[in-house]
Amino acid sequence: xxxxxxxxxxxxxxxxxxxxxxxxxxxxxxVIDAGAPRACWIPLSHNMPGFPAGIAGTDILKRMRExxxxxxxxxxxxxxxxxxxxxxxxxxxxxxxxxxxxxxLLATGVVDHHPDLPGVEQAVQKALVRICPICDGYEAxxxxxxxxxxxxxxxxEAAFMRTxxxxxxxxxxxxxxxxxxxxxxxxxGVELIFAPLEAIVIEQDRVTALIxxxxxxxxxxxxxxxxxxxxxxxxxxxLARGLGARLSGDGRLEVDLHQATSVSGLYxxxxxxxxxxxxxxxxxxxxxxxxxxxxxxxxxDGLTVAD
Numbered sequence: 055x056x057x058x059x060x061x062x063x064x065x066x067x068x069x070x071x072x073x074x075x076x077x078x079x080x081x082x083x084x085v086i087d088a089g090a091p092r093a094c095w096i097p098l099s100h101n102m103p104g105f106p107a108g109i110a111g112t113d114i115l116k117r118m119r120e121x122x123x124x125x126x127x128x129x130x131x132x133x134x135x136x137x138x139x140x141x142x143x144x145x146x147x148x149x150x151x152x153x154x155x156x157x158x159l160l161a162t163g164v165v166d167h168h169p170d171l172p173g174v175e176q177a178v179q180k181a182l183v184r185i186c187p188i189c190d191g192y193e194a195x196x197x198x199x200x201x202x203x204x205x206x207x208x209x210x211e212a213a214f215m216r217t218x219x220x221x222x223x224x225x226x227x228x229x230x231x232x233x234x235x236x237x238x239x240x241x242x243g244v245e246l247i248f249a250p251l252e253a254i255v256i257e258q259d260r261v262t263a264l265i266x267x268x269x270x271x272x273x274x275x276x277x278x279x280x281x282x283x284x285x286x287x288x289x290x291x292x293l294a295r296g297l298g299a300r301l302s303g304d305g306r307l308e309v310d311l312h313q314a315t316s317v318s319g320l321y322x323x324x325x326x327x328x329x330x331x332x333x334x335x336x337x338x339x340x341x342x343x344x345x346x347x348x349x350x351x352x353x354x355d356g357l358t359v360a361d
Contacts, residue, residue, distance in 0.1 A: 057154045058084035060347055061146055063134050063293065064161030066091035068324030068336035070118035070129075072159050075344035077125025081351070084155070085122065085129040086148060091115065092163050092325065093333060097181040101189060102333060114333065137293040142354075143319065156354075157347045160307065160315075160322040161340065162290035164331065169202050169227075169283055171254045182256060183281045186331065187214050194218045197279035200264060202251065204228030204285060209235055211284040212244045223278070225264065227251055249274070254281070289326050302328045313343035321347060 060076050062069045065087035076083040096111030119129060136147040143156045166185050168174050177183035184190055191214065198221045201212040205228055212224040223245040226233050230248055239246050249266035252273075264281065268274035289306045291299075300308045300316040306328040313321045323339035325331045352358050 056082065058082045058128070059155065059351065060084070060157050060159065061086070061144065061153060061155035062159045062161060063137075063146075064088070064091070064163060064290075064324070064326075065115075065119070065129055066093050066161060066163055066324060066336070067114065067118060067333045068163075068340040069159070069161035070115070070122050071337040071340035072161065072323060072344040072347075073122035073127035073129070074118070074125055075341055076348065077122060077127045079344070079348040081348060083122075083127045084153065085127055086132050086134055086146075087129055088133045089131065092166070092331075095178055095185075096189075097179065099189065099333065100192065134293060137297060139297070156351060157319045157321065159313075159340075159343055159347065160291075160294055160320070160326055161324045161336075162293070163325040164287035164289045164306075166283070166287050167285040169251060169254070169285065171251060173254055173256055174283075177254060177256055177281070178283075180256075183254070183283055185283050187211055187282055188330065188332065191215060191218050194280050197221070198277070199223070200225055200276070200278040200281045202227060202281065202283050202285065203233075205232045206234055207286055208284040209233060209239055209244075211282060212239065213242050215282065216242050216244065223247060223276070225249065225251065225266070287325070287331070291326055294320065294322065294326075304328070311342075312346035313339050314346060319350070 059082045062085040065085050069085055073083050073085050093111040098108040100108045102109050132148045134146045134148050138145055144158050146153045195218045199215050199219050200223045202225050208224055212222050215222045225247045227250045251266050253265040255263040263275045265275050294307055297317045302308050307322040307326055309315055309322050309327055313323050315322055321343040323343045324336035
């Protein structure tokens with residue numbers, strides 16, 4: 055295709071939803087897909103609207119991709135290496151090729167910090183180690199739950215899991231002084247273990263053991279039904295940072311009510327924006343962003359009625 059009017063960076067739920075909207079607005083749209091969006095890790099989502107029996111993350115992405123392509127959005131593999139202003143628009147360097155666009159939507163998401171343990175990625179894919187209690191805490195109802203944390207975030211997630219179970223253990227693998235409210239954990243009935251983890255054992259689709267060194271260096275082993283990682287994420291916001299976009303304290307992008315960043319013509323939606331890491335939220339933000347992008351271009355082209 056020729057240079058697009060709108061460049062979308064990221065082919066997760068936010069990027070693909072925006073592509074569908076923009077395609078239906080008859081905008082030439084290019085989606086750059088760096089591969090393996092975070093949603094593909096979801097074994098089965100039970101809070102995706104319209105799928106009461108649940109749906110796998112890979113199936114969500116497949117359906118969204120097909121829908122965007124139905125309206126002539128182009129989805130191409132690649133990685134955007136640089137993004138810069140080019141007059142009133144932008145120029146992106148994509149593996150040696152320059153792409154110009156009038157507007158850009160960042161749907162670049164975040165990177166999860168998994169425990170540094172053998173087999174942990176396999177465990178995430180099988181939903182034995184989980185990363186989103188808002189998504190699937192319900193499935194932990196009345197089960198023995200371990201939360202792995204290294205800061206007060208771990209304490210907050212352990213407290214959140216008390217909604218579902220009275221058997222919640224926080225395994226704090228960080229420095230002891232990184233956990234400031236031990237008294238609150240005691241009040242909430244959350245067991246607290248201070249120990250760096252050494253291994254996770256998975257047998258017959260079950261976490262059969264978490265192993266750490268106890269007092270004197272002796273190996274300690276515990277079995278849990280579910281394990282949550284509360285080690286946080288890092289937003290993929292380098293492209294926006296390079297343009298001088300305003301970031302929040304946690305490194306995510308700040309946007310207005312139309313998903314516009316502080317850089318004119320640059321929008322953001324999904325997990326890279328401050329807020330919930332939820333598909334429903336990402337798709338809603340993408341719809342808002344795509345509509346404002348279309349209307350902004352209409353105004354620039356003189357295709358709106360003056361107030």
